[in-house]
Amino acid sequence: MNIVYSIKQVSEMLDIPTVTLRAWENRYEAVTPVRTESGYRVYSDENINDLRWLKEQVEEKHMSISQAVLLLKEHKREKRQVHVFSEPPTGSSKEAYSKMSDQIYRTLFQFQAERANGLIDFGFSMYGYDAMFYHVLVPVLIRVGDAWEAGRATVAQEHFMTSLISQRFYQFFHLFPIYPKLPKVLSFCPEGEHHQVGLMLFSLFLRKNGVEVLYLGANTPLDGVLELIGEQHVQLICISTMSVNLVRETDEFVALIAARYPEINFILGGKGYERAEQLRYPDWVMKEPTDKWQEWFERSPYFR
Known part of the structure; x- marks a missing residue:
């Protein structure tokens, strides 16, 4: 027989005020308790477990309830095997x-x-x-x-x-846990580059693997970047450009960073680097296709 609980019992069991339980349900759809014919909420064991998990995320990991609910729903989808990572649909x-x-x-x-x-x-x-x-x-x-x-x-x-x-x-950048032992990454497209899709996907991929990523996005002016690297203790920099014409200028800035912070590593990508006839830093150019990123990550010396 399935055991069900009233909202008062759940509140006392989990030490969550009833007003909070109602707010989590109505505003964020955290759980969906069954309603009796009289309109009273009754909670299942699964509801209890979900609420307990959400409370831990909010109180212990200082996550907002909206972020915690998104992460909970994502975990549930993974358990149901609704999606498969990086496999092309057929x-x-x-x-x-x-x-x-x-x-x-x-x-x-x-x-x-x-x-x-x-x-x-x-x-x-x-x-x-x-x-x-x-x-x-x-x-x-x-x-x-x-x-x-x-x-x-x-x-x-x-x-x-x-x-x-x-x-x-x-929205998904802050849903994954960060592993402090992994290097902090700075990710941006150089000034004049407005296409950021590839960089965005790669940055999200790193975040899913527990890497802290400072994402600056497209068309990033170089003013202040050198200072930011030092202030935030950045250890790895990802730069992407689709334009071959921006490769030389980007490489000049890479040289400036490397001279000031010789311990920093780089990942250079985008069609600009793929099409460049001569590469100043061939060892730093990302050559792996999307479906090989996980294999690359697991063997990369940057993340060991």
Whole structure:
């Protein structure tokens, strides 16, 4: 027989005020207790375990309740094996990802932020964040970048779409635990480089593996970066550029950093470095494809 508990019993058991339990349910959908015919909440053992876990995240790890709920839901999705990390979709899954990507693109193209966020939330619940990022949202970002360069999308449309999807990426940066023994990473695109999709994905990949990442994003002015490296005790720097024309200028800045902080390592990536005829720092250029990142991470001397 399944045991159920009243809200008062749960409050006393977990030392969580009833008003907090109601707020967690109504505002964040932390748990969904069953309602009796009279409208009273009754909680299952699973609800109790979830609430206890959420309380630990909030009180012991100083996580916000909204972040804790997102992380709990992600853990539940992983247990149900709803998504598979870094595996390309095939068959009906590929068609479903393509259809959702197209719906989100068209919605964002028309500046319908609320509807787009609703579609993205639905996608996360259906497929998990890995599949959504790699197979749905990244194609949207690539598509809007191509449309902007071809003149099919305005600057306003490109900024709006990129900004909204980038915000969804950032939401997950703080959900993963950080392992202090791993090097702190600074991640940015150089000034003049506005394409940050690859860098964003790589930075999120590092965060999932427990690396603390200071993400500065696209078109980062170099003023102040040298000071930031020293102040934040950065040990590894990731720089990405899609433009071959920016490689030489970026390498000059890498040389400045290396001269001032000789112990720092670098990871240089993007199509700019892939297409460059001559590489000043070939040992620092990231050559592994996305599906090999985990293998690279596990054997990399940077993270041992």
